Each structure stands twice: as structure tokens, then as C-alpha cells.
Amino acid sequence: MAKRTVSLRPHVQDALAVWGQLIRRGRLDRAWTAEDLAARANVSEQTVYSAEAGNRGTAVGTMMDLADLVGVPIFGVEDRAELAIRRQRGEEMLALLPSRVRRPKGGSDDDDF
Template structure:
């Protein structure tokens, strides 16, 4: 069965294309073939090609692995320790938020009052 076509928001489509371009540029700068990058990442050359052409059907894990292995700086960060710090800050912020969010359409005991 063929994969289901994924409809992307225009900004997401642009982001997928840009990341694919960055992967291709980094791979070429290293002098690697798509097959060499695929072997290093443990994926097929077809997967690398799909990433480089901006296919939204490739798993995000494979995309990020290929990007890191090719040398693309994720989120503009080149230092692994800084990326780890960003993750930890995010976890700290999430821990301060409520575990669940009630839909704005539900009414509680206050009949929609803000206090």
C-alpha cells in the first residue's frame, strides 16, 4: 500500500525543503555520496534522496539523524552541549505548566467569569 500523502502548512513545507537543501549542501561539502551518507546513518540511499528533496513522508528521527551526521546545525546550534541545555530548559519550563489544558469551550462553576 502506498504511503498517504501528507498535506503540510506552507511554512512547514518550506522548512522541510530548507532542511533538505542543508543536508545536501553539507553532504556535498564533505564529498560524500548519498549512499555513503545513507550507510553512515543506517538508512537507504532512497531515504537520503527523499530527505534532500524535502519529502514530508520521511520519519523525523531519520531526518534529524541524517542532518546531524551530515553536519547540519540543528536549530542553529553547533555545540551538542548547548542543544542538551536547550532540551533541559524546555523540560524545566514544561514542568511548570499544567499537565492538562481544558478546552476553552467548556464552562466550569464560574459560568465563564475570569476570576
């Protein structure tokens, strides 16, 4: 069975392209080759080029790791301690929410927007 590809919404593709550009700019600002960055991230040189091109097939974790290595702030946060605080707050907030969402029995499936 062939792998199914779902097209990205234009703004998502734009975001990937910008993210890749930021990674490339950070790499070039450090005067690193793609091979240098690949070695630091423990990925292939082709993966670095793919990330810089905003390729949808590059794993999110890899994109984040590359961005962090070249100094691109993740979620606009430059301080790693602040990011950890935000993660903790998110966990606390999610702990207050129900773990499941169920459809009402006998009710309509229509969303009333």
C-alpha cells in the same frame, strides 16, 4: 482504507525543501555519496534522496540524524552541550505548567480572539 494525505502549508513545504538542501550541501561538502551517508545513518540510499528532496514522508528523526551527520546545526545550535542545556531548561519549564488543559464547564466554546 486509503492513507489520508493532508497538504502542507506552503511555508512548511519550503522549510522541508531548505532542510533537504542543507543536508545535500553538507553531504557534497564532505564528498560523500548518498550511499556513504545512508550507511552512516543506517538508512537506505532512497531515504537519503527523499530527505534531500524535502519529502514530507521522511521521518523527522531521520532528517535530524542526517542533518547532524553532515554538520547542519539542529535548531541553529552547533554545540551539542548547548542543545542539552536547552532541553533541560525546556523540561524544567514544562514541569511548572499544568499537565492538562480542560475546557471550562458551562462556558462557551467560542474563542474570543
